[in-house]
Amino acid sequence: MKMTKIYEGSYQWLMFGRDDNKPEKIIDTNQYVVRTGSRCLVIDPGGVELFAPMLAAVLHHAPVEEITDLFASHQDPDIISSLGLWDQALPNAKLHASGLWEGFIRHFGCETIEYVPIQDNGGVINLERVELQVIPAHYMHASANFNIYDPNAKILMSGDIGAALEEPGAPVFVDNFDEHVEKMRFFHQRWMPSNQAKRFWIDRVRDLDIDILAPQHGRMFKGDDVKRFLDWFDALQVGIAV
Amino acid sequence: MKKNQVKSQFVAVASIAAELSDVMNVAKEISLAAANAKAIAFRAGEKAKGFQPITDFINELAKDTINLVNSINLQAVKLYQLTVNEHKMTAASNQFSKVTSLTENAAYASSMNISQEQAEQRKMECRREFQSHVDQLLEQLASVMHPARAARVIAANSRIEASQAGEYLQSLQAVAESVDNAALVIHSNVQRCRTALSIINFSD
Numbered sequence: 245m246k247m248t249k250i251y252e253g254s255y256q257w258l259m260f261g262r263d264d265n266k267p268e269k270i271i272d273t274n275q276y277v278v279r280t281g282s283r284c285l286v287i288d289p290g291g292v293e294l295f296a297p298m299l300a301a302v303l304h305h306a307p308v309e310e311i312t313d314l315f316a317s318h319q320d321p322d323i324i325s326s327l328g329l330w331d332q333a334l335p336n337a338k339l340h341a342s343g344l345w346e347g348f349i350r351h352f353g354c355e356t357i358e359y360v361p362i363q364d365n366g367g368v369i370n371l372e373r374v375e376l377q378v379i380p381a382h383y384m385h386a387s388a389n390f391n392i393y394d395p396n397a398k399i400l401m402s403g404d405i406g407a408a409l410e411e412p413g414a415p416v417f418v419d420n421f422d423e424h425v426e427k428m429r430f431f432h433q434r435w436m437p438s439n440q441a442k443r444f445w446i447d448r449v450r451d452l453d454i455d456i457l458a459p460q461h462g463r464m465f466k467g468d469d470v471k472r473f474l475d476w477f478d479a480l481q482v483g484i485a486v
Numbered sequence: 487m488k489k490n491q492v493k494s495q496f497v498a499v500a501s502i503a504a505e506l507s508d509v510m511n512v513a514k515e516i517s518l519a520a521a522n523a524k525a526i527a528f529r530a531g532e533k534a535k536g537f538q539p540i541t542d543f544i545n546e547l548a549k550d551t552i553n554l555v556n557s558i559n560l561q562a563v564k565l566y567q568l569t570v571n572e573h574k575m576t577a578a579s580n581q582f583s584k585v586t587s588l589t590e591n592a593a594y595a596s597s598m599n600i601s602q603e604q605a606e607q608r609k610m611e612c613r614r615e616f617q618s619h620v621d622q623l624l625e626q627l628a629s630v631m632h633p634a635r636a637a638r639v640i641a642a643n644s645r646i647e648a649s650q651a652g653e654y655l656q657s658l659q660a661v662a663e664s665v666d667n668a669a670l671v672i673h674s675n676v677q678r679c680r681t682a683l684s685i686i687n688f689s690d
């Protein structure tokens with residue numbers, strides 16, 4: 245599992261991905277970790293196959309008792325099917341995820357971890373002195389779906405929005421936006437169901453000050469590429485399967 | 487537990503549930519046969535005098551069997567839950583070992599020790615609990631054999647009584663026949679349950 249530090253201040257943002265041992269037919273995912281002095285949030289911890297390499301990677305940065313928070317942007321297996329294992333590994337942790345998905349996500353196993361339901365209008369996650377905003381991104385693609393925005397680090401973790409299907413071992417940042425577009429087009433057109441929801445999300449996100457847009461698959465967008473992505477996505481017709 | 491073993495444990499527990507629901511249906515048939523027999527014996531009056539108490543016996547046996555199977559069913563559901571739990575605990579403890587092998591040089595590798603020990607303990611606990619439930623279930627299954635055996639004896643008596651019943655001979659004999667068949671079916675179903683269970687029990 246490759247680690248890239250994407251923010252370093254009084255706390256850190258770490259990106260994990262490009263796992264060499266990933267079984268072939270499973271989609272590659274990015275996991276993000278926010279590490280403060282004595283706490284640790286794992287964002288979209290990943291599928292059940294990824295549990296061991298992911299936890300092992302985090303143990304370079306935090307002991308299990310300080311992994312206090314998990315966040316699931318939505319209910320998909322590539323996001324959170326590892327929950328049942330985290331549930332037995334973490335002695336004191338909370339899972340922040342949509343209240344709407346609770347009855348579904350609990351199928352993955354959630355007995356010791358406390359499920360903290362997020363209301364449809366979002367909210368905040370506090371990690372010591374760091375305040376992260378939970379931004380609604382419903383129907384993008386899941387019916388209940390959230391992003392995480394850190395106004396201080398200027399990072400938007402956007403879940404499946406901005407995702408691309410990449411070759412194994414691809415770089416972690418977009419370096420040529422025009423070339424990158426083709427790796428995203430079908431994914432967004434097919435998985436995102438609603439132009440109206442897309443409009444709503446873009447309007448909301450344009451107001452945020454973003455340095456890095458960090459999706460759950462593929463490469464991150466940095467600087468001007470964030471705006472390029474929003475413009476491209478704005479012009480794209482989605483929901484093409486009907 | 488090995489993968490195949492887990493699989494066969496799930497299959498065994500599921501097949502027990504299926505056998506039990508068959509036993510239940512057969513027990514209900516017996517109870518119906520008893521009601522029939524009672525009606526016939528009533529009509530036959532004096533000629534089927536010896537047959538009347540037998541119908542009550544048959545009914546009792548059916549009731550006993552139904553009650554037993556109900557409580558065995560609860561036990562089988564519990565056994566299924568234990569199988570699921572054990573499977574989960576085993577998966578966790580395997581995954582935790584994987585974490586350990588991947589974190590040789592990680593700064594906080596040792597923080598996993600407690601979770602790993604706990605997972606190992608819970609796994610063993612599940613295994614023990616499973617074993618003791620299997621033992622209990624085997625005992626309960628043995629007790630279902632008693633009414634089934636008694637039913638066969640009663641069926642034999644019924645045949646004798648039926649032979650005195652004149653024109654009712656055939657219908658009473660049919661009752662005896664169906665009780666006997668039902669008892670045989672229950673016997674062989676329960677035997678299959680026991681075999682399935684002992685396979686799990688001896689497979690580790």
Ligand SMILES: [Fe+2]
Pocket residue numbers: 318320385404
């Ligand atoms: Fe998804």
Ligand SMILES: [Fe+2]
Pocket residue numbers: 320322323403404460461
């Ligand atoms: Fe995804």
